[in-house]
Amino acid sequence: MKGFYSRKLHSLLGIIPLGLFILEHMLTNFSAVEGGSQGFKDSVAFLNSLPLLLVLEIVGIYLPLLYHGVYGMYIAFQAKPNNGSYATERNLRYLLQRITGVIVFVFVFWHVYETRIQLALGKVTHDEMGSVMHGILTQPIFFILYAIAVVSASFHFANGLWSFLVSWGITVGPRSQRVSSYVCMTLFVIVSVMFVWSLFTFRTEEFAGATALLQNIRMIG
Amino acid sequence: MAMAETKATGKKVKFIITRQDGPETKPYTEEFELDYRPGMNVISSLMEIQRNPVNTKGEHITPVCWESNCLEEVCGACSMVINGKPRQACAALIDNLEQPVRIEPMRTFPVVRDLVIDRSRMFNALKRVKAWIPIDGTYDLGPGPRMAEKKRQWAYELSKCMTCGVCLEACPNVNEKTDFIGPAPISQVRLFNAHPTGEMNAEERLEALMEDGGIEGCGNSQNCVRACPKGIPLTTSIAEMNKATTKHMFKRWLGM
Numbered sequence: 001m002k003g004f005y006s007r008k009l010h011s012l013l014g015i016i017p018l019g020l021f022i023l024e025h026m027l028t029n030f031s032a033v034e035g036g037s038q039g040f041k042d043s044v045a046f047l048n049s050l051p052l053l054l055v056l057e058i059v060g061i062y063l064p065l066l067y068h069g070v071y072g073m074y075i076a077f078q079a080k081p082n083n084g085s086y087a088t089e090r091n092l093r094y095l096l097q098r099i100t101g102v103i104v105f106v107f108v109f110w111h112v113y114e115t116r117i118q119l120a121l122g123k124v125t126h127d128e129m130g131s132v133m134h135g136i137l138t139q140p141i142f143f144i145l146y147a148i149a150v151v152s153a154s155f156h157f158a159n160g161l162w163s164f165l166v167s168w169g170i171t172v173g174p175r176s177q178r179v180s181s182y183v184c185m186t187l188f189v190i191v192s193v194m195f196v197w198s199l200f201t202f203r204t205e206e207f208a209g210a211t212a213l214l215q216n217i218r219m220i221g
Numbered sequence: 222m223a224m225a226e227t228k229a230t231g232k233k234v235k236f237i238i239t240r241q242d243g244p245e246t247k248p249y250t251e252e253f254e255l256d257y258r259p260g261m262n263v264i265s266s267l268m269e270i271q272r273n274p275v276n277t278k279g280e281h282i283t284p285v286c287w288e289s290n291c292l293e294e295v296c297g298a299c300s301m302v303i304n305g306k307p308r309q310a311c312a313a314l315i316d317n318l319e320q321p322v323r324i325e326p327m328r329t330f331p332v333v334r335d336l337v338i339d340r341s342r343m344f345n346a347l348k349r350v351k352a353w354i355p356i357d358g359t360y361d362l363g364p365g366p367r368m369a370e371k372k373r374q375w376a377y378e379l380s381k382c383m384t385c386g387v388c389l390e391a392c393p394n395v396n397e398k399t400d401f402i403g404p405a406p407i408s409q410v411r412l413f414n415a416h417p418t419g420e421m422n423a424e425e426r427l428e429a430l431m432e433d434g435g436i437e438g439c440g441n442s443q444n445c446v447r448a449c450p451k452g453i454p455l456t457t458s459i460a461e462m463n464k465a466t467t468k469h470m471f472k473r474w475l476g477m
Contacts, residue, residue: 004430004466007437079440080396085305086444094393094442163441166456169464173457 010071011167013064014160021061022157026191029198032130037206040130048126069105076101097159100152107149131209133202143199150195158188232257235277235321236266238285240335248332251285252277252321263303263310263324264289267336286335294450297385301336302327307390309450310336327390343384346406350429354419366417379412379458381451388455391448394440401438404445408458414465427462427469436462 028047032040050056076098083095114136118124124132137143162184165171171180201207234255241248254277255261255269267287274284289299292311299310302325304318315322330338356362368376382405389395389403410426413419430436436459445455471477 002431003433004435004437004470008467008470075440078396078398079393080398081393082391082444086391086442086447088443088447090441090443091393094440166441166460167439167463169460169462169467172460172464174454177456177460 006071007075008167010068010075011160011164013068014157015164017060018064018068019157019161022153022191026194026198030194032198032207033194033201037130040207041127044126044129065108069108072101073105093159093162096155097163100156100159103149103152104156107145107153111149128209130202130207134204134207134209137199137202143203146199147196150199151192154191154195155188158184158191161187234261234266234315236270237321237323238335239323239325240285241326241332242334244331244333251282257315261315263301263313263315263318263322264292264299266315266322267310286333286337288337295383297383297387300327300338300385300387300390301325302390307387307448309385309387312450327386329390329392329395330386338386340384340386343386343389343403343405346402347384347409349402349432350406350410350426351422352406352409352413352426354413354416355422356418368417372415376412376415379408379415379453382408382412382453383451385450387448387450388445391444393442393444394438399438400434402434404439404455404459407436407439407462408453408455411458411461411465423465424469427466430462431466431470436466439463 028040028043031043035042047053079094079098081091081095081098083091115129115132118132119126119129137146162171162177162180165180166177171177234257236253236255237250238253239248239250253270253275255266258265264287267285271284274282276282287299287301287310289311290296291298294309294312297309300307301310302308302323303310303313304323307327310324324336326332326336326338328338330340330342333339356365384405386405388405392401392403394401395403407430410430414423414426439459441456443456445459446453446457449455
């Protein structure tokens, strides 16, 4: 595929479906803040009650994520950042977009292994997801790594939305690009806060599962 | 300023110049110290070094090579990296520069010798995107359609591009790992597609931008628009061409 189309596809997939997915993930996590352990269980149950679940997962998440991630690595490592000479906000965001992309790429493998793959292997059930997260996030190092990763993912999504609008010729002039910067950076703050807030919530006692299970998860982590 | 006024004042100006003897040889730095003269710029300093090629160690060396033509920031030939920023040496007044003044070639381009670079890739890119208006034929085609004054005004800004290469040097996506043509030729597509006669070949130029190394190489760092010495709205041109190529892509798919 010619570079033009593969880059366009990369840009599109970052918003649809991946941008929508990250918002969905944020809301699902936030149900832990809003509804506690039961609220989170209900949200997970709702997602798992969707028809054609595996097809939705593969077409809506795994394949786009794989394409966006692998092609994104290619883009990231082609860059030759010059933030020393051009210390502008846009140039900083250019660099951060690539750094956060690499962070999220690594994080996603780890996170999917700890959650979705453990589920597929039958080691945990959907209802135990909250306590799986509790087990991981009560360990300070993992909590910090998760916090870095969710903030990175939020930035990558919000700033990616900004550049999507430029790359598809929607925001053309400097004023529209400035306005969309404000909107997208506000979105970054909101999404980050909601993700980090739910990380803190998963640490509360309410999410602690059976001790044996916790031990099991600590071993996985 | 009259030449008579440029007498020495006792102050000194220090230069650190990155030199290179040939395209394949290793670069090295050499330091020079010149008497300060009011109104001196980087080109006049290089001329002074050429007149008296002695470095700070007192060694007699081969003079530093550079290129320049117009000396009024319209030809683009004397572009080089001065204190970390690519710009025209003729417009770089010593009074406005931090010392020591560090001068390097624009390494995005192949270095021929010292500060002389080969900007062929810029002209090849212009050929690639067909940055001209084809009007040659076997008979008189008559006068072309007229251009609206409002459009002429912004198109004129784009026509100020002097292919100097500063935007390519400032772009983090123009490097040896990519084949990105850079911001300048993308803006030229916008210029020639805006022209009422040039517009008749608009699709050819858009398709050239959709080839490998075309517009998809932009990473939105927006350094180009900050670096351009002519103040050309390069990022607006790129976004406008993003819109045009996206439209063209859908039109082609849908067979419109």
